Amino acid sequence: MSHPASASRYFVPQPSHWPLVGSIALLLLATGAVLLMNSVANGGLVLTGGFVVLAVMLFGWFGRVIGESEGQRYNLQVDRSFRWAMGWFIFSEVMFFVAFFGALFYIRVLAIPDLASPEQAALWEGFQDSWPSAGPGASDPFSKMHAWGIPAVNTLLLLTSGATLTWAHWGLIAEKRTQLIIGLLLTIALGVVFLCFQVYEYGEAYAHMNLKMTTGVYGSTFYMLTGFHGFHVTLGVTMLTVILLRVLKGHFTAERHFAFEGVAWYWHFVDVVWLGLFIVIYWL
Amino acid sequence: MLTFAVGKKLERSPLGFFLVRFRERQGLAPMFCHTAGGEAGGEREKMARNSNSKGGSNRLRRGSTGLFIAGLLGLFSSVANAAWELNLQEPATAVARRVYELHTLLLWVIVVIFVGVFAVVAYSLVYHRKSKGHKAAGFHDNTTVELAWTIVPALILVAIAFPATSALVDMRDTSEPDLTVKVTGYQWKWGYEYLTGDAAGVKYMSVLSTPREQIENKAPKGEHYLLEVDRPLVVPVGKKVRILTTANDVIHNWSVPAFAVKTDAVPGFLRDTWFRAEKEGTYRGQCSELCGKDHGFMPVVVEVVSEERYAAWVGEQKQQLAAVAEDPNKVWTLDEQHALGEKVYTTNCAACHQANGEGLPPAFPALDGSAVAKGPQAAHIEMVLKGKTGTAMAAFAEQLSDTDIAAVVAYERNAWSNKLGEVIQPAEVKALRGK
Amino acid sequence: MQATSHTGYAGHHDHDSHGHPTGWKRWVTTTNHKDIGSMYLWFSFVMFLVGGAMSLIIRAELFTPGLQYVSPEFYNQMLTLHALIMVFGAIMPAFVGFANWMIPMMIGASDMAFARMNNWSFWLLPPAAILLTASIFVPGGAAGTGWTLYPPLSIQMGMGMDMAIFAVHILGMSSIMGSINIVTTILNMRTPGMTLMKMPLFCWTWLVTAFLLIASMPILAGAVTMLLTDRHFGTSFFSAAGGGDPVLFQHIFWFFGHPEVYIIALPAFGVVSHVIPAFSRKPLFGYVSMVYAIAAIGLISFFVWAHHMYVTGIPLTGQLYFMYATMLIAVPTGVKVFNWVTTMWRGSLTFETPMLFALGFLVLFTIGGLTGLVLAMTAVDIQLQDTYYVVAHFHYVMVAGALFSAYAGLYFWLPKWTGHMYNETLGKWHFWLSMIFFNIAFFPQHFLGLAGMPRRIPDYAQQFADFNVISGIGAFGFGFSQLLVLVVVFQAVKGGARAASRPWDGAHGLEWTVPSPAPYHTFEDPPHFDQAEAHG
Numbered sequence A: 001m002s003h004p005a006s007a008s009r010y011f012v013p014q015p016s017h018w019p020l021v022g023s024i025a026l027l028l029l030a031t032g033a034v035l036l037m038n039s040v041a042n043g044g045l046v047l048t049g050g051f052v053v054l055a056v057m058l059f060g061w062f063g064r065v066i067g068e069s070e071g072q073r074y075n076l077q078v079d080r081s082f083r084w085a086m087g088w089f090i091f092s093e094v095m096f097f098v099a100f101f102g103a104l105f106y107i108r109v110l111a112i113p114d115l116a117s118p119e120q121a122a123l124w125e126g127f128q129d130s131w132p133s134a135g136p137g138a139s140d141p142f143s144k145m146h147a148w149g150i151p152a153v154n155t156l157l158l159l160t161s162g163a164t165l166t167w168a169h170w171g172l173i174a175e176k177r178t179q180l181i182i183g184l185l186l187t188i189a190l191g192v193v194f195l196c197f198q199v200y201e202y203g204e205a206y207a208h209m210n211l212k213m214t215t216g217v218y219g220s221t222f223y224m225l226t227g228f229h230g231f232h233v234t235l236g237v238t239m240l241t242v243i244l245l246r247v248l249k250g251h252f253t254a255e256r257h258f259a260f261e262g263v264a265w266y267w268h269f270v271d272v273v274w275l276g277l278f279i280v281i282y283w284l
Numbered sequence B: 001m002l003t004f005a006v007g008k009k010l011e012r013s014p015l016g017f018f019l020v021r022f023r024e025r026q027g028l029a030p031m032f033c034h035t036a037g038g039e040a041g042g043e044r045e046k047m048a049r050n051s052n053s054k055g056g057s058n059r060l061r062r063g064s065t066g067l068f069i070a071g072l073l074g075l076f077s078s079v080a081n082a083a084w085e086l087n088l089q090e091p092a093t094a095v096a097r098r099v100y101e102l103h104t105l106l107l108w109v110i111v112v113i114f115v116g117v118f119a120v121v122a123y124s125l126v127y128h129r130k131s132k133g134h135k136a137a138g139f140h141d142n143t144t145v146e147l148a149w150t151i152v153p154a155l156i157l158v159a160i161a162f163p164a165t166s167a168l169v170d171m172r173d174t175s176e177p178d179l180t181v182k183v184t185g186y187q188w189k190w191g192y193e194y195l196t197g198d199a200a201g202v203k204y205m206s207v208l209s210t211p212r213e214q215i216e217n218k219a220p221k222g223e224h225y226l227l228e229v230d231r232p233l234v235v236p237v238g239k240k241v242r243i244l245t246t247a248n249d250v251i252h253n254w255s256v257p258a259f260a261v262k263t264d265a266v267p268g269f270l271r272d273t274w275f276r277a278e279k280e281g282t283y284r285g286q287c288s289e290l291c292g293k294d295h296g297f298m299p300v301v302v303e304v305v306s307e308e309r310y311a312a313w314v315g316e317q318k319q320q321l322a323a324v325a326e327d328p329n330k331v332w333t334l335d336e337q338h339a340l341g342e343k344v345y346t347t348n349c350a351a352c353h354q355a356n357g358e359g360l361p362p363a364f365p366a367l368d369g370s371a372v373a374k375g376p377q378a379a380h381i382e383m384v385l386k387g388k389t390g391t392a393m394a395a396f397a398e399q400l401s402d403t404d405i406a407a408v409v410a411y412e413r414n415a416w417s418n419k420l421g422e423v424i425q426p427a428e429v430k431a432l433r434g435k
Numbered sequence C: 001m002q003a004t005s006h007t008g009y010a011g012h013h014d015h016d017s018h019g020h021p022t023g024w025k026r027w028v029t030t031t032n033h034k035d036i037g038s039m040y041l042w043f044s045f046v047m048f049l050v051g052g053a054m055s056l057i058i059r060a061e062l063f064t065p066g067l068q069y070v071s072p073e074f075y076n077q078m079l080t081l082h083a084l085i086m087v088f089g090a091i092m093p094a095f096v097g098f099a100n101w102m103i104p105m106m107i108g109a110s111d112m113a114f115a116r117m118n119n120w121s122f123w124l125l126p127p128a129a130i131l132l133t134a135s136i137f138v139p140g141g142a143a144g145t146g147w148t149l150y151p152p153l154s155i156q157m158g159m160g161m162d163m164a165i166f167a168v169h170i171l172g173m174s175s176i177m178g179s180i181n182i183v184t185t186i187l188n189m190r191t192p193g194m195t196l197m198k199m200p201l202f203c204w205t206w207l208v209t210a211f212l213l214i215a216s217m218p219i220l221a222g223a224v225t226m227l228l229t230d231r232h233f234g235t236s237f238f239s240a241a242g243g244g245d246p247v248l249f250q251h252i253f254w255f256f257g258h259p260e261v262y263i264i265a266l267p268a269f270g271v272v273s274h275v276i277p278a279f280s281r282k283p284l285f286g287y288v289s290m291v292y293a294i295a296a297i298g299l300i301s302f303f304v305w306a307h308h309m310y311v312t313g314i315p316l317t318g319q320l321y322f323m324y325a326t327m328l329i330a331v332p333t334g335v336k337v338f339n340w341v342t343t344m345w346r347g348s349l350t351f352e353t354p355m356l357f358a359l360g361f362l363v364l365f366t367i368g369g370l371t372g373l374v375l376a377m378t379a380v381d382i383q384l385q386d387t388y389y390v391v392a393h394f395h396y397v398m399v400a401g402a403l404f405s406a407y408a409g410l411y412f413w414l415p416k417w418t419g420h421m422y423n424e425t426l427g428k429w430h431f432w433l434s435m436i437f438f439n440i441a442f443f444p445q446h447f448l449g450l451a452g453m454p455r456r457i458p459d460y461a462q463q464f465a466d467f468n469v470i471s472g473i474g475a476f477g478f479g480f481s482q483l484l485v486l487v488v489v490f491q492a493v494k495g496g497a498r499a500a501s502r503p504w505d506g507a508h509g510l511e512w513t514v515p516s517p518a519p520y521h522t523f524e525d526p527p528h529f530d531q532a533e534a535h536g
């Protein structure tokens, strides 16, 4: 007999080989990256192998989870577990960004003024406290990335995408499928356009502004923060696409659709990080 | 006194017997009586040693726990005795003395807390055992005591915060120095540059002078094994010396325990600290931040001398400066250059690339037969001038003069199997510097 | 067992469930918290031996002045790997192993909230361990920077450094997933009636620890990522010429690093909070203040990081602030110590091996904590920073603290795990040898540090010779005594006196209501929670 969703019994999944596959994938990825970065033979090959295994694992594992979910295996308690877990996962991601925001803060508020202070003048004569700065050793002039061009547009795009996603969610709750699908499509499209703009912006920066990863701390913080953010947008778009596909397959009900909500949380998190970036990287 | 009693006891215990034999075999000084820090300690030490040859308990007979207890007791007795082996080195500045006293105070505080807490535990362990038929009480809460042991420790901490704060404020006050010296950490040596005072302009490197054979156990170790350098920092007694630290490659740390001075030398930044030595003497410390392979081999030695001797020393340095002042237009011959180059190589390069030029691959490449050392001169000179970022190969442009760089490059190209027989004139280096 | 493994949805047949695998496949694919807990514990012990063997290389080299066995570069590599392996490979996984075994049993859950992810958390460890240990053999060797990986020294290292960086990334993933699992299990899987304030203390310590992990591991990941890009992609986070600052790394590292030391300490506190009441036959004193103290320690630990950086030239105000904040931690820790002491007070004490280790923990951890307080005083720390005093301090809190507590837990729960009583005589031998040799090894290091012997050096001046010999003897004695525990565990796994379901008459908690050995699936339905089992 099949248990109803509210079963009091706990759910324990079957033994699974996906974790091991995942570990092998990461070992390959790490080894490949190490080899590649140190220009040792076959790094690229190993790295690619790692990506392939990782992709297989993700497909297999998430396929499994989706199967279990659609097979009504998850009761309300499992649903609550997922909520806690997604919340804490996003918190850990926030802390990852905190490290980089913290570095930016430290550099702008402490390191650069210190390097330009009279006490350090003996080492770095003539270095001025200013931002953006590529540090006292820099000689190449570069231009700053301005807030009110593409970045402002991108802010608008992401904010809108947050709204369209919520709109899609309303559609899901109200069982308006068309609204749900259109909302998701719009969100994904906005995310993709955002990414395209970002790629274009990087291209411009390299080609015309002499603003590179190697442009001192300004380049470092700019590319690392926006880069990791862009990576998270990519992940978000991918997850949204999976959700869209599942919607098209008829998954989710008005009451039970945590996968949708989890991805929505994630998307809003990416959104908020962008606001932070827009303010401290581009604007101030 | 007890400290030494413990020392003597140890020598007589079975463990100690082994230790003594072992040390004899290794050609080390006798047990438990070595000199550290200032040479001034010797006298007191001898007294201490004499007074403890009698006396002492048989605490150690009780086996290894006894050793632990003896160790603990030794810690206490050291407070009374200020016997430095078990305690901080003898302070040689007012600041160091404050730190010493602060530490003593703290030691007593923690000992009292420890004894207090574990007296209670010991009582329980003895009297509240099941084997003695003690029945367990059932209590599990008491707001009063719980508040008490939150508040009382907090008050203790507030109390010790006062002396801790004032000692620290003192330590950080680098204002109005009589003399300022810039100290630069290099892998693995110290560079001293006098910035103010009579010696302004004097500048030299200070390198470990313990011979390799001693380190490799091929020769008996000297008294100041690993704590000796070719050229110590020389400062006058009683003057406030401000030390500015920085580094060339990685983070080092300039530290002299007797002065309670320990400051990181961070590449690209200047940090400062100060001391005012009260007594003449030689004070020794070590680099105190892991800086790579030879981190254990870059001691700090400070020679504190009288005003007169300092003035004389400054005079000497100035003379040498004038004498060495190079003639940039001098034309060098192969032999002359080889001799100079070898000297420069030994002090600056051999730590990594080794005296025989074979390096320690793969971390430190061999220069014997190296493509760079046998390739075009310009690339070789530039490697030495600018180093290679992201590796231990530092830029030597600031450290070495054109003459030295020309000499060392020429040396590398002529030595070992390279044998190119080239002479490089300083002007060639100069030409490459600007680029 | 096979039948029960399906009970989560009995009768609902899955197309790919061909039963419960056996042999190596069982371990590789398992979703059972007990299997995973055992794997964590075994892994941790193996890593302990590997890390310990490295520490013996260190101690052998330091036995006498002069360079005897290893080159300085290799010494630095051993030092780095010793610390990384001990911290991330031995101590942390040991307590995760305890968490896996005990938390579901303590709170009456069938398993961890995410049993499959739980397996991945474990299986991420071997790749990380492989990367770390293999790095010894690559050109340039392993990272020789100390476990703190400070740039610019770490920028100079060879590819072994990159391997360490990726190992840290993978370990971080493992810890974060494991922690999310634990938090979720504790918050969501307690049996009805077990409120948070009735939950066993071990679960509380892990709840806070997991929070610390989730908050701090990503910070470390960020730090080493910046290191990686500085090494290979030309960024300048840690280079002054580019406007960065090497000290920035230290701030980020210690923002992780200080919570990390409480990540190691808190679960140890948790174990001891179970063992002491059990052998005092008396409820834990001050449960509520214990919980608040744990939370306070967890919170404060995020605001004290720069006490590791007193000599880096941070401003005076910074030094003062961090000194005061650091001192503050002594208060909640003191509360815990006093509570343990009072738990024993007027109890009915017996001294089986778990209790001995808990007592050893109490004495030695307090010594370590008190020397920590000495180090917290900036002016004194400036004398002691980077000397063996610090090494003594942290081995007292980590070896005699965390490791002893882990042994207390091991002996305490071994009957529950294996169904057999362990050999008490051997257990006592193990304790006394450990206790004695530990102190021989590490107590003299206080003196070395006071006298000014720097840490992280392969060779030292002659006045440090004597204590180093003693320390070396202690270390070897301590190391080889640890092999006893292998014997004890093997014996208990193989046979021995049968253990009752509650082998310790003073022990309370749901885990003691199930038979020994605990069945493969403990609570298929939420058990009844009886007040008498509260606050084990």
Ligand code: HEA
Pocket (backbone or CB within 6 Å): B113, B117, B152, B153, B154, B156, B157, C148, C261, C262, C264, C265, C307, C308, C326, C327, C329, C330, C333, C334, C335, C337, C365, C366, C367, C368, C369, C370, C371, C372, C373, C375, C376, C377, C381, C384, C385, C386, C390, C393, C394, C397, C398, C401, C402
């Ligand atoms: C389990 C790990 C652990 C724990 C619990 C602690 C606990 C503490 N540590 Fe320690 N520490 C380390 C692991 C740990 N530490 C490590 C690994 C390093 C070195 C890292 C490296 O550089 O490689 C280090 C280094 C370190 C330093 C830097 C030293 C230096 O490099 O110069 C300092 C300085 O403040 C410090 C302080 C403290 C303090 C104040 C506590 C407090 O939490 C202790 C509190 C406990 C007590 C005080 C005892 C019990 C209390 C009472 C009985 C109540 C009454 C007491 C009073 C009123 C005083 N530690």
Ligand code: HEA
Pocket (backbone or CB within 6 Å): C048, C049, C050, C051, C052, C053, C055, C056, C058, C059, C079, C080, C082, C083, C084, C086, C087, C091, C145, C146, C147, C148, C391, C395, C398, C399, C402, C403, C441, C454, C455, C456, C457, C458, C475, C478, C479, C480, C482, C483
């Ligand atoms: C929890 C962590 C932990 C643990 C458990 C230990 C355990 C030990 N550590 Fe630890 N140690 C650190 C964490 C830890 N350490 C850290 C963080 C550092 C700082 C590193 C740095 O500066 O960056 C450090 C540094 C450090 C130093 C300082 C080195 C230096 O600064 O130059 C020393 C020196 O004595 C030392 C010794 C020991 C010893 C003797 C043990 C013993 O307790 C170990 C006992 C165990 C064994 C000896 C294993 C027994 C096994 C066998 C005998 C059989 C071997 C066989 C096989 C492998 C099959 N350690």
Ligand code: CUA
Pocket (backbone or CB within 6 Å): B185, B186, B188, B251, B252, B253, B287, B288, B289, B290, B291, B292, B294, B295, B296, B298
């Ligand atoms: Cu220079 Cu350590």
Ligand SMILES: [Cu+2]
Pocket (backbone or CB within 6 Å): C257, C258, C261, C304, C305, C307, C308
């Ligand atoms: Cu700390």
